[in-house]
Amino acid sequence: MSVKPYKEETSSKKQQVANMFNNIAGKYDFLNHFLSMGIDKKWRKKAIDLLKDLKSPHILDVATGTGDLAIMAHKRLGANVTGVDISTQMLKVAEKKIYEKGLETFIKVKEGDSESLPFEDNTFDAVTVAFGVRNxxxxxKGLTEMARVLKPGGKMVILEFSRPSAFPFKQLYFFYFKHMLPFFGGVISKDKAAYEYLPESVLNFPDGEAFDAELKKAGMKPLKREKQTLGIATIYLAKK
Ligand SMILES: C[S@@+](CC[C@H](N)C(=O)[O-])C[C@H]1O[C@@H](n2cnc3c(N)ncnc32)[C@H](O)[C@@H]1O
Structure with missing residues (x-):
C-alpha cells in the first residue's frame, strides 16, 4: 500500500512528498539528528563504507535531500558525487552546506526524479539512496531507473528504515516511533502530518527479504543485507 503524507489532499504522492520536504527542509537536519539521537550518522557511514573497494568513484546519490550522504561519500571515498532530489528547498540546504565546506568541485546537486533520471545508461560506478526509496x-520504476544509470558491475547501496522484531525492543521502539516522534517532530517542524507519515510509511514498506525481491525485480543482484541498531534500519548492497 502506498502511503501519502497529506491524506485530505488529492495530489499525487510525488507532489505531496516534494511539498512535505519543502516544508520541513529548514528543520530537517536538526530533527534527523535529534530524533535518532545521532545514530543516523553512524548508519550513513556504514552504508558508504560498503563501497570502500571503489577507487575515486563517480557516485549518484538519489534523494540526496540536504546532502549528508553525498558529503560522506566524498569524505570517506574521495568520490565525485552527483546528487538529485525532487525538493528544491532540501537542495538549497544541501548547496549551502556543500559551499560552506568548500566541496562544490566534488559534489554537484540538481533537481531530478528517481523515476525518470536525467542521465545516460551505464554512467555511474555506484548509486546510493538514504531514506529515499520509501518515498x-x-x-x-525508481529502482529500475537507478539500475539503468549504473555501469555494468556497478554497486547500489540503499539505507532505509525497517521494522525491529525482537521483544521487548520492538514494542518500546514502536511506542517511540508512533507516538513520541510525531509529537516532537510535529512541534519542531510545524508539520505534524510529515512526522505521522514517517512511521506509517515505514510500517507499509517492504523490508528485509521483501526489499531484496524488489531489487531483483529491477534487475539487481542483492549481495548483502545488514540490519542496523536491532533492525530500526537496514543497509542493502546490490550489484548490476
Ligand atoms: C528523508 S529524505 C532523505 C534525504 C537524505 N538522503 C538523507 O539521508 O538525509 C528523503 C528525500 O527523498 C526525496 N525524494 C522523494 N521521492 C523522490 C524521487 N522520486 N526522486 C528524487 N528524490 C525523491 C525527498 O524530496 C527528500 O529530500
Missing amino acids: YENLD
Whole structure:
C-alpha cells in the first residue's frame, strides 16, 4: 500500500512528498539528528563504507535531500558525487552546506526524479539512496531507473528504515516511533502530518527479504543485507 503524507489532499504522492520536504527542509537536519539521537550518522557511514573497494568513484546519490550522504561519500571515498532530489528547498540546504565546506568541485546537486533520471545508461560506478526509496511514488520504476544509470558491475547501496522484531525492543521502539516522534517532530517542524507519515510509511514498506525481491525485480543482484541498531534500519548492497 502506498502511503501519502497529506491524506485530505488529492495530489499525487510525488507532489505531496516534494511539498512535505519543502516544508520541513529548514528543520530537517536538526530533527534527523535529534530524533535518532545521532545514530543516523553512524548508519550513513556504514552504508558508504560498503563501497570502500571503489577507487575515486563517480557516485549518484538519489534523494540526496540536504546532502549528508553525498558529503560522506566524498569524505570517506574521495568520490565525485552527483546528487538529485525532487525538493528544491532540501537542495538549497544541501548547496549551502556543500559551499560552506568548500566541496562544490566534488559534489554537484540538481533537481531530478528517481523515476525518470536525467542521465545516460551505464554512467555511474555506484548509486546510493538514504531514506529515499520509501518515498517513491513508484518503487519499481525508481529502482529500475537507478539500475539503468549504473555501469555494468556497478554497486547500489540503499539505507532505509525497517521494522525491529525482537521483544521487548520492538514494542518500546514502536511506542517511540508512533507516538513520541510525531509529537516532537510535529512541534519542531510545524508539520505534524510529515512526522505521522514517517512511521506509517515505514510500517507499509517492504523490508528485509521483501526489499531484496524488489531489487531483483529491477534487475539487481542483492549481495548483502545488514540490519542496523536491532533492525530500526537496514543497509542493502546490490550489484548490476
Ligand atoms: C528523508 S529524505 C532523505 C534525504 C537524505 N538522503 C538523507 O539521508 O538525509 C528523503 C528525500 O527523498 C526525496 N525524494 C522523494 N521521492 C523522490 C524521487 N522520486 N526522486 C528524487 N528524490 C525523491 C525527498 O524530496 C527528500 O529530500
